[in-house]
Amino acid sequence: MSVKAKKLLIFMVAVGLIVTSLTGYAAKKKVEVKPEDYIIRVTEDWPTYIDPAVGSDFSDSIALVNLYDSLVFPQPDGTVKPQLSTNWTVSPDGKTYTFNIRKGVKFHNGDELKASDVEFSLQRMMKIGEGYGYLFTSTVDSVKAAGDYKIEIKLREPFGPFILSLVRLYVVNKKQVMEHIEKNGQYGEMGDYGKKWLLTHDAGSGPYKVKEMKMEEYLLAEKFDNFWQGWAPQAPRYFKESGSVEPVTVRTLVSRRELEITDELQPLENYDTMARLAGVKVATFFNGHNLNMMLNTKKPPTDDIHFRKALSYILDYNTITTRIYPGSKPSRGPIPFNLPGFDNTIKGYTRDVAKAREELAKSRYADKLDQYPVELTWCAEAPEEEKIALLFQANAAEIGIKVNITKKPFGSMIADAQKMETTPNASVVFVAPHYAEAGSMLTTRYHSSSTGTWEQMEWLQDKEIDRMIEDALATVDQAQRFAKYARIQKKIVELAPTIWLFDQAERRAYQANYIVWPTAERASKGKIFTSVMGYDQYAHDMKVYPEKRAELLQK
Amino acid sequence: MGSDLLKRIGLSIFVLFSLSILIFLIARVVPGDPARLALGPRAPEWAVENLRKEMHLDKPFYAQYGLWLAGIGHGDLGKSLVTRRPVSADIREFLPATFEIVGLSALIMALGGIFLGVLSAKYSNSWFDGVTRIISYLGIVTPAFVWAIIFMLIFGYVFPIFPITGRLSPGFEAPTTITGMFTLDSLLAGDPRTAWDAFLHLVLPAIALAMGGLAQAARITRSSMTDNMSKDYIAAETAYGIPPRRILMKYLLKPSLIPTVSVMALDIAALFGNAFLVELIFNYPGLSRYGIEAMLNKDLNAISAVIMVLGLAFVTMNIAIDILVGYLDPRIGLAGRRN
Numbered sequence: 001m002s003v004k005a006k007k008l009l010i011f012m013v014a015v016g017l018i019v020t021s022l023t024g025y026a027a028k029k030k031v032e033v034k035p036e037d038y039i040i041r042v043t044e045d046w047p048t049y050i051d052p053a054v055g056s057d058f059s060d061s062i063a064l065v066n067l068y069d070s071l072v073f074p075q076p077d078g079t080v081k082p083q084l085s086t087n088w089t090v091s092p093d094g095k096t097y098t099f100n101i102r103k104g105v106k107f108h109n110g111d112e113l114k115a116s117d118v119e120f121s122l123q124r125m126m127k128i129g130e131g132y133g134y135l136f137t138s139t140v141d142s143v144k145a146a147g148d149y150k151i152e153i154k155l156r157e158p159f160g161p162f163i164l165s166l167v168r169l170y171v172v173n174k175k176q177v178m179e180h181i182e183k184n185g186q187y188g189e190m191g192d193y194g195k196k197w198l199l200t201h202d203a204g205s206g207p208y209k210v211k212e213m214k215m216e217e218y219l220l221a222e223k224f225d226n227f228w229q230g231w232a233p234q235a236p237r238y239f240k241e242s243g244s245v246e247p248v249t250v251r252t253l254v255s256r257r258e259l260e261i262t263d264e265l266q267p268l269e270n271y272d273t274m275a276r277l278a279g280v281k282v283a284t285f286f287n288g289h290n291l292n293m294m295l296n297t298k299k300p301p302t303d304d305i306h307f308r309k310a311l312s313y314i315l316d317y318n319t320i321t322t323r324i325y326p327g328s329k330p331s332r333g334p335i336p337f338n339l340p341g342f343d344n345t346i347k348g349y350t351r352d353v354a355k356a357r358e359e360l361a362k363s364r365y366a367d368k369l370d371q372y373p374v375e376l377t378w379c380a381e382a383p384e385e386e387k388i389a390l391l392f393q394a395n396a397a398e399i400g401i402k403v404n405i406t407k408k409p410f411g412s413m414i415a416d417a418q419k420m421e422t423t424p425n426a427s428v429v430f431v432a433p434h435y436a437e438a439g440s441m442l443t444t445r446y447h448s449s450s451t452g453t454w455e456q457m458e459w460l461q462d463k464e465i466d467r468m469i470e471d472a473l474a475t476v477d478q479a480q481r482f483a484k485y486a487r488i489q490k491k492i493v494e495l496a497p498t499i500w501l502f503d504q505a506e507r508r509a510y511q512a513n514y515i516v517w518p519t520a521e522r523a524s525k526g527k528i529f530t531s532v533m534g535y536d537q538y539a540h541d542m543k544v545y546p547e548k549r550a551e552l553l554q555k
Numbered sequence: 556m557g558s559d560l561l562k563r564i565g566l567s568i569f570v571l572f573s574l575s576i577l578i579f580l581i582a583r584v585v586p587g588d589p590a591r592l593a594l595g596p597r598a599p600e601w602a603v604e605n606l607r608k609e610m611h612l613d614k615p616f617y618a619q620y621g622l623w624l625a626g627i628g629h630g631d632l633g634k635s636l637v638t639r640r641p642v643s644a645d646i647r648e649f650l651p652a653t654f655e656i657v658g659l660s661a662l663i664m665a666l667g668g669i670f671l672g673v674l675s676a677k678y679s680n681s682w683f684d685g686v687t688r689i690i691s692y693l694g695i696v697t698p699a700f701v702w703a704i705i706f707m708l709i710f711g712y713v714f715p716i717f718p719i720t721g722r723l724s725p726g727f728e729a730p731t732t733i734t735g736m737f738t739l740d741s742l743l744a745g746d747p748r749t750a751w752d753a754f755l756h757l758v759l760p761a762i763a764l765a766m767g768g769l770a771q772a773a774r775i776t777r778s779s780m781t782d783n784m785s786k787d788y789i790a791a792e793t794a795y796g797i798p799p800r801r802i803l804m805k806y807l808l809k810p811s812l813i814p815t816v817s818v819m820a821l822d823i824a825a826l827f828g829n830a831f832l833v834e835l836i837f838n839y840p841g842l843s844r845y846g847i848e849a850m851l852n853k854d855l856n857a858i859s860a861v862i863m864v865l866g867l868a869f870v871t872m873n874i875a876i877d878i879l880v881g882y883l884d885p886r887i888g889l890a891g892r893r894n
Contacts, residue, residue: 034726036725036726039725046848047637047638047848049639054639056595056597128602129594129598129599129601129602130594130595130598130602131595133598133599133602134597134598134599137599186605186609195639196639196640199638199639199640214840215638215640215645215648215840216638216649216840216844216845216848217721217722217838217840218721218838242720242721242838243838244720244838246835246836246838248704248707248708248836249707249719249720249836249837249838251712252707252708252711252712252719253719253720255712255715256711256712256715256719258720409851411586411587411592411851411852411853412586412587414587414588414591414592414596415586415587415588416586418588434597444597453596453597454596455596455597
């Protein structure tokens, strides 16, 4: 080796030593608890819209429940408890709801929340029509403040689950929004209705207020000291939601104790790896979502009920819930088992090759299967669905049915769903309820008004089902409504428009050593509860112990 | 030289104009209704229709293109369906962030690549050359996002010495915007602590992004230098007794850099487009990530704007290469001919 080469080698060794000593320094650095360590950080798919009249996605909902208050608050048993409203009455015809508004509730800027704010918020949601606005545009006729602390909402028709849908009516500060309206907007005298300002600011009364909102990156919210419910000791001072869902990033953040609760989108092996980290646990709970294989009932060969039943009987559900999505539960019908209104007497479909052959024999396509392959599309953004598609293909081949598989981005699936002709025979899609009751899913999944959307690629268009759903929703008495839901579920199962794959178990890794997360505690005790999107991450009810975090970091 | 430069600029404008038509067309023929995608499946039809009108989607293609072009003339790139604000505001925010990473990446690529290439050529066929060659091959065949994952695991997970997400650590305030680049703006504001923190956030993504180009530059520099070493003019300079170091740095390196510079400049322009996975992994709010979000959500105005910015980067770098190559070898003119 020449002298110069030796010098080079010495130089490289020296660089290596410096790097090693730096890492040693980093590892031994003393960790001190700072005020900003009283924080709950969560990851979720991005972008996030924090305007209550715009956002409705997972990440939006998490932000909204922490920044705003609603008239009622969902409970684990599927009911609601008073929040901004102290109590309410319903008129005998079931069309007029009168709410008494809680006195002394302060918005983040110090203004008192009044009935006029509720009126403004509902009108704003209905006028903009985005986000959760659709929950009210089809049901609410008018809203009027009767004094400072009373609000009256009139419905077009009686709508039994109306109270449940109010968990999505987030109340904004009318005065503050009006101050930030941009004149040249699409809403006439209301200009842009404050949409631009509310993209990055809040006008709420919830437990947290926006400190920093970086589009494409994160939302950092700070505890609102004057929150009307008060604060428990060890409550998080900050709440941060960010858009890092890349598995390696999430795992690294968890290992560095820079992330308290992960998103639900991680691959199974990532949860397993994180669960092996000291102090980290994986919470598993049923979120009321289910995975469906939607069968186009107007397109051959899935337009034949016996053909659909054959497909329903041939699928190996057990492999899906034990190997592909472990922890999930085989669905028994269109409604997830933990959603109020689920019919517990339904049997659903299980794998039975003999029955599948029997049904196929009754089908008008039985002797020309080679001419009618089943076109199946799965969603490119959910890679595990490919395994289901391949399993289905293999199972169907057992009875001579050919399945052609196509992977498509969700955007293309939405476009395909707009016309019956372009909707494939089978589409694998996750679906979530919009409010915590069976009526929500029955409407969005099987009522004719939903055809042409990705939520109903079955094109069922059954007038009898439509009538039954409308009748059930108009029933104010809960017991009667649930009985009607049960009859609808039985009828739909009999028609087999869908292969209901499983009720989803949501997983999230969390720092069990230094945070207390009520949802995870409930799940760890094996309790079955109703989960309403976003409310599981209500940071006000969590606790954080930064000194325990510091101990973990020093180990 | 002057007229050649003008011709190149004229040609570049034509290329950008053609690109704008092409991307405008492609973005609109891809299936999916952008207004419906933006507002969600449950939004009432009237709300979707209002948005279509606002975005001029109810007009024929040529009219949409004309309006878009007229908007550009006023600095208006339309509104983004993802961020719900003007695309020009998004570009102002995200481009400097990506520029910061690409700038550092280019620096690492140029200095590291040329340094390794020169050493490899000098010690050609030695153990050092062998090691560099292996590293170079690894650098070339490994995509930037894999490097990003490897660096994150080493320097974020095993030895947590670098920050791994975002542009600043908690507790740091973003500096007042001057250039949009946090390191530079913090220094201009006299805040070296924030500048250092912002710089630390750039290190891992910039190195990950630079690895491919660095390896390529090292290989090309080495090959070019070893080729030139056997040329007669080097033998003559050695015979004149000119010190080897002077021959290496003055007479050998400069002409040997021509192929390196040509390839590297295009590599640097390509970094703008290639950065998206790296930005995604490091949750870095840059232009590439914004572009991908735009494509996934069929955000028409944002797609067009991002592609035009990338196109602009390519044509600018192309002109810059030609000027630089002309400097390295004055016999080569801008039109590519030897004078």
